[in-house]
Amino acid sequence: MISLEGVTRVFPGRRRGSADVRAIDGVSFDVAAGEVLAVVGPSGCGKTTVLELICGLQAPDAGRVQSAPAALMPQRDLLLPWLSAIDNACLALRVRGVSAAQARAAALPWFARLGLHGFEEAHVWELSGGMRQRVSFLRTLLAGKPVLALDEPFAALDALTRAEAQGWLARALVDAEEPHTVVLVTHDVEEAVVLGDRVVVMSPRPGRIVKTVAVELPRPRVRTDAAVVALRAEVMSALGVPA
Amino acid sequence: MSSLRRNAFWLLPIAALVLLLAIWQVYVDAGGVSQLVLPSPHKVLVALVDDRGTLWHNLKASGTEILLGILVAGLLGFSAAVVIHLWTPVRVSVYPLLVASQAIPVVTLAPLLTLWLGFGLLPKLVVIGLVCFFPIVVTTLAGFETVDPELVKLMRTFDASRLEIFRRVELPSALPGLFTGLKLAAVFAVIGDVFAEQAGSNSGLGYLLNATLANLETAEAFATVFVLSAFAILLFALLSVIERRALPWVYQAKVISSR
Numbered sequence A: 001m002i003s004l005e006g007v008t009r010v011f012p013g014r015r016r017g018s019a020d021v022r023a024i025d026g027v028s029f030d031v032a033a034g035e036v037l038a039v040v041g042p043s044g045c046g047k048t049t050v051l052e053l054i055c056g057l058q059a060p061d062a063g064r065v066q067s068a069p070a071a072l073m074p075q076r077d078l079l080l081p082w083l084s085a086i087d088n089a090c091l092a093l094r095v096r097g098v099s100a101a102q103a104r105a106a107a108l109p110w111f112a113r114l115g116l117h118g119f120e121e122a123h124v125w126e127l128s129g130g131m132r133q134r135v136s137f138l139r140t141l142l143a144g145k146p147v148l149a150l151d152e153p154f155a156a157l158d159a160l161t162r163a164e165a166q167g168w169l170a171r172a173l174v175d176a177e178e179p180h181t182v183v184l185v186t187h188d189v190e191e192a193v194v195l196g197d198r199v200v201v202m203s204p205r206p207g208r209i210v211k212t213v214a215v216e217l218p219r220p221r222v223r224t225d226a227a228v229v230a231l232r233a234e235v236m237s238a239l240g241v242p243a
Numbered sequence B: 001m002s003s004l005r006r007n008a009f010w011l012l013p014i015a016a017l018v019l020l021l022a023i024w025q026v027y028v029d030a031g032g033v034s035q036l037v038l039p040s041p042h043k044v045l046v047a048l049v050d051d052r053g054t055l056w057h058n059l060k061a062s063g064t065e066i067l068l069g070i071l072v073a074g075l076l077g078f079s080a081a082v083v084i085h086l087w088t089p090v091r092v093s094v095y096p097l098l099v100a101s102q103a104i105p106v107v108t109l110a111p112l113l114t115l116w117l118g119f120g121l122l123p124k125l126v127v128i129g130l131v132c133f134f135p136i137v138v139t140t141l142a143g144f145e146t147v148d149p150e151l152v153k154l155m156r157t158f159d160a161s162r163l164e165i166f167r168r169v170e171l172p173s174a175l176p177g178l179f180t181g182l183k184l185a186a187v188f189a190v191i192g193d194v195f196a197e198q199a200g201s202n203s204g205l206g207y208l209l210n211a212t213l214a215n216l217e218t219a220e221a222f223a224t225v226f227v228l229s230a231f232a233i234l235l236f237a238l239l240s241v242i243e244r245r246a247l248p249w250v251y252q253a254k255v256i257s258s259r
Helices: A049-056 A084-087 A091-095 A100-113 A131-141 A161-177 A189-195 A228-237 B003-031 B039-048 B053-086 B090-103 B106-117 B120-144 B149-157 B162-199 B205-214 B218-246 B248-257
Strands: A002-011 A021-031 A036-040 A062-067 A069-074 A149-151 A180-186 A198-202 A209-214
Touching: A002 A049, A021 A049, A021 A062, A021 A198, A021 A209, A036 A049, A036 A189, A049 A062, A049 A069, A049 A149, A049 A180, A069 A131, A069 A209, A069 B149, A084 A091, A084 A100, A084 A131, A091 A100, A091 A131, A091 B162, A100 A131, A100 A161, A131 A149, A131 A161, A161 A189, A180 A189, A180 B205, A189 A198, A198 A228, A209 A228, B003 B039, B039 B053, B039 B218, B053 B090, B053 B120, B053 B205, B053 B218, B090 B120, B106 B120, B106 B162, B120 B162, B149 B162, B162 B205, B162 B218, B205 B218, B218 B248
Parallel strands: A036 A180, A036 A198, A069 A149, A149 A180
Antiparallel strands: A002 A021, A002 A062, A198 A209
């Protein structure tokens, strides 16, 4: 589904004469169809660059990036305040030329599944942070791309809402009619272990892959489960943080 | 907000106005100022009532010019902002010219326009258009610039064309800017219209201002200015109401961020 081979991305220095910034350096990984790959790393390790390369928003300076079409889910929900909740969720469908009625019919069952029933016509500012993130996820899911590129989707949520969000995300990926391949960028190690089939650990800038951890645990996973905690510790130590 | 503070919100500007008018009245009465130099508020009020027919007649003429002028400037200004936003070469080449156009002294241009275009509606529309065009372009462009680059990236992963991104994201984002420009234009247009009418006209409040001042009817001139100001405030308020109705999210965002 996705294949990165020795991918390097360099940004020119901001000011004249300042050194170029090597965001990621020789990053290689493959993601199989239907797999959930979690990418963790400290701030500024080029996680977002990896996602944008997969989405085709950037081109690598060296190496090769191949990916099936991907839709992005940004960190901030970026919902359009002039559209209702359901019309926001339908955005990608409308862009594709689907009629308003058909797009709404496609989104409606998802509102019930994600606990948004009754909020279809709500204004964006009437939704809680967690609800906004659900609508934002739905917008990306309904784009109908085989790959979902999630960029720290729950970073802005409080701890309780985030745990809840990880729950509905896991369920939604199971419920979706067609299986999705997911690249989940996060700095929350627990989130990576709970949601990912594999966890790729990146180093600080320039971002390199320091470790890949397979999470071969049954779903749904409980964050307090001993195996989850052990993997979390493994990933933490790969990041250089004593567990 | 407590009801006391809410009432104060409405009462304060009225109280300030009343106080100003009282000081003015006392100054004219007690200071023995000639009514030709500075008419008292009372005299202005009398002129307002006595001349209401003339004022209304001329307000209709000026109001038509101002509304049409803002409409023309709004359409042209918004279109120009769209073109400038979409095509960088246009931005680079035309924007400096726009700034220059705003620096043209309308006071000297207005008589020339009368010479070229006559005493009719057209020279007024040109003057109002010139005065209002620039603020509308600038504020609308500022509206386009509020679009989050992340949102554009998101739209691109949805395979949105340039046109789709413009239609669904950029255009709605620019509307608050357009309204800001229109509200500025409402005030500028009133001033522009007076200039245009003073340069050559046989009706309108600017014409009336000229005529009354020439006859040393100072109270009548003040009454005319009062009507002009009231019209500008009315227009501004009307645009604010329309904005709140048409773009409810702008107001909501403010309410939430101030919580």
